[in-house]
Amino acid sequence: MAHAILKATGIEKAFYKPLKTDILKSISLEVNYGDTIAITGRSGQGKSTLLQVLGTLEPPCRGTLEIASQKVNFFTKNKIRCNHIAFIFQSFHLLEDYTALENILMPAKIARQNTSRGSAAYKRATELLERIELTNRADYHTKLLSGGEKQRIAIARALCNDPDLILADEPSGNLDKQTSSAIHSLLMDFVKQGNKALIVVTHNSDLASMCDREYELADGILQRKDAESR
Ligand SMILES: Nc1ncnc2c1ncn2[C@@H]1O[C@H](COP(=O)(O)OP(=O)(O)OP(=O)(O)O)[C@@H](O)[C@H]1O
Ligand SMILES: [Mg+2]
Numbered sequence: 001m002a003h004a005i006l007k008a009t010g011i012e013k014a015f016y017k018p019l020k021t022d023i024l025k026s027i028s029l030e031v032n033y034g035d036t037i038a039i040t041g042r043s044g045q046g047k048s049t050l051l052q053v054l055g056t057l058e059p060p061c062r063g064t065l066e067i068a069s070q071k072v073n074f075f076t077k078n079k080i081r082c083n084h085i086a087f088i089f090q091s092f093h094l095l096e097d098y099t100a101l102e103n104i105l106m107p108a109k110i111a112r113q114n115t116s117r118g119s120a121a122y123k124r125a126t127e128l129l130e131r132i133e134l135t136n137r138a139d140y141h142t143k144l145l146s147g148g149e150k151q152r153i154a155i156a157r158a159l160c161n162d163p164d165l166i167l168a169d170e171p172s173g174n175l176d177k178q179t180s181s182a183i184h185s186l187l188m189d190f191v192k193q194g195n196k197a198l199i200v201v202t203h204n205s206d207l208a209s210m211c212d213r214e215y216e217l218a219d220g221i222l223q224r225k226d227a228e229s230r
Contacts, residue, residue, distance in 0.1 A: 004069070005084070005165050005197045006031040006054060011063035013046070013053055023049050025220035026063070033164070036191055036198045038208040041217035047201040048090055050217060051167045054199065056081045068164060082111055086163035088171045090201075092154045096143035100134060100153050101125055103142055107161040121160065128156035131186055147174040155183060159190055166191070168200040172207060184210060 006029070013024040023046040031037060041047050052058040054065065056077040065072040067080045086107065087093075094103050108121035115121045129135045132152040142150055151174050158166055171187065172180035184207050191198045200207065208214050214225040 003033050004030050005033050005035075005067065006199075007066040008054060009064050011050075011053060011060045011065065013049055013058070013060050022220055024053065024060070027220075027222050028063075029054075029215075029222065031165070031197050031199060033195045033197055034192065035213070036188065036211040037200070038211040038214045039199065039201045039217055039222070040203060040208060040214065041201075045217045046220065047217050048169055050222075051087070051169055051199065051201060055085050055087055055167045057087075084164045086158035086161060086166050088151075088154050088158045088166065088168035090169035090173070092150045094142040094150055094154060094157075097141055099139050100142055100145065100149075101129065101138040103153055104128060104157045104160050106157060111161060113161075124162075125156070125160050128159055132156050132183070148176070148179060151175060152179070152183065155186065159186075162194070164196055166196065166198045166200075168198065168202075170201055170203070172202070172204050180204060181206065 008027060008029045011024055011027040014020060014022045027050065039047055039050065049058065053060050056072050068084050070076060070080055072080055095106065104125040105115045105121060108115050113121050129138055132155065134149060134152055137145060137149060142153060145153065151171065155171055168187070172183050175183060187198060188210055190196060200211065202208055209230060214230055215222045216225060
């Protein structure tokens, strides 16, 4: 039987300041290990908000969330996030005064792993740098990098800690076609080879069509696209 990494039931989210706005209205989603899921939708429909809620960064107003068979609540969310989830944010959120390599190693550091030269984490980070073709930028502070380079570092950082679930917000938004397609392969290989899961917000039709399922978020509702409309 397929095994769920994420189970969201009846998720609702509203913001109350500066105006009351209902963003998500009763969203249910089950994601199994090995699944790749694309989410599309017009600007402002709540895609980033949905990823924040599914990633335990924002609490839902209603509904329940289980990650790796554990109920997410105020007390469990940080541990669950640290152990299972990685983010690729729409605006990267790199630590700009740290180098590219230090940024990639940051989740391992936060999880208190050994990150010194020669450690398993260090080896993984340098392999990822090679995979994203940025070995020559390892020691650059990320504030010196281009938009697309920052994006690739953010992707390597997400993969470095071997997460079970990757939540990615427009991971190829700033990249040319050739670099995008290399990044898509990196993400897909990681998920399929390691039996991980990916939820990706994207307007890139190549990436969306590589995913097992595609949903559109509109008016707070997540609607699955059928095979003909994909
Ligand atoms: N912390 C917040 N407080 C109040 N309103 C917010 C907050 N975060 C997001 N919103 C509002 O929620 C709506 C959805 O925002 P969100 O960033 O989730 O949209 P999106 O679908 O990711 O858009 P885009 O495609 O432009 O990235 C927007 O109208 C935004 O102004
Ligand atoms: Mg967004």
